[in-house]
Amino acid sequence: MSERKIPKEVIEEVERLREEIEYHNYRYYVLNDPVITDEEYDKLMRRLIELERMYPELVTPDSPTQRVGGKVLEGFKTVKHSVPMLSLDNTYNEEEILEFDRRVKKTLQEAEVEYVAELKIDGVSIALRYENGKFVLGATRGDGIEGEDVSENVKTVRSIPLRLRKPVTVEVRGEIYMPVDEFKRLNDEREEEGLPPFANPRNAAAGTLRQLNTALVAARRLDSFIYYVVHPENYGLKTQWEALQFLKELGFKVNPHSKLCKNIQEVIDYWREWEERKKELDYWVDGVVVKVNRFDFQRILGETSKAPRWAIAFKFPAEQARTRVLDVTIQV
């Protein structure tokens, strides 16, 4: 077929619709503060879907119409992480977190060290790459060295931007999670279909991200919190706190409860506060991730083969594990 000339005004309308729809996605799914009604949004989306159907050559991978899924993949390609995705060592009580602080201060020869305390979202780790502000790759953590390319599924997560608010080339990392009320809805649905329920929201999110049918992923409400910038020094960032602000400026959903702590005591107070308050949240958290704030200090502390020395997970006491009691009963 000869190259059909697409009228200029069609190309302009498609580009304008994309920008507008992605802006409203950002307002609704990231800021939770929409400025148009659902029907106005649907009208914009229907118009863009119609124009892309009339002119398929206009469809781009980062078009908001890709969020509704509709592809059935053969499998997932393996992708090597630009920088390994590290694990976290765990601490379970105040004595251990004080020991972490002592070790950090000893290595740094510093009397006072600031930390960023972040709720530890119980989800699935994800790495997201953008080129000139456009989404190009979403990968699971895998073994930390390489993961699976789940880009088509990641595009259906409405809080993950397909286009950043600044045209930067960057890789970021965070968690994709399933909100508790979506987890309950999904398990009710599975029960009706005679399918086994998911044990917890993390398994439900992981199982959803592994689906090869993207429409099915789009039908389940996954969400995200982004917490890490790869090579932050490339963007003039000097601390983790600045990195979280930078992520917000780019248009990512960043957990609103993170706290810049002057010292380890403030971290402990935060941990105690959220041990109580976590029931207010509509997502599961299993602790607090404690990070040395300054990147120059992080570089001095370095990392072991599997985990950074400048960060640690400060876990909440596990819910009373019923199975232990059950086992004893069976043994009797």
Ligand SMILES: CC(C)(C)c1nc(N2CCN(c3ncccn3)CC2)c2cc(C(N)=O)c(N)nc2n1
């Ligand atoms: C960048 C570092 C390594 C410090 C880091 N690593 C994390 N994790 C590593 C271990 N992970 C992991 N996952 C599966 C198997 C082994 N480790 C799961 C992510 C973080 C997880 C959360 C969260 N969940 O909310 C967070 N706010 N900050 C993190 N920061």
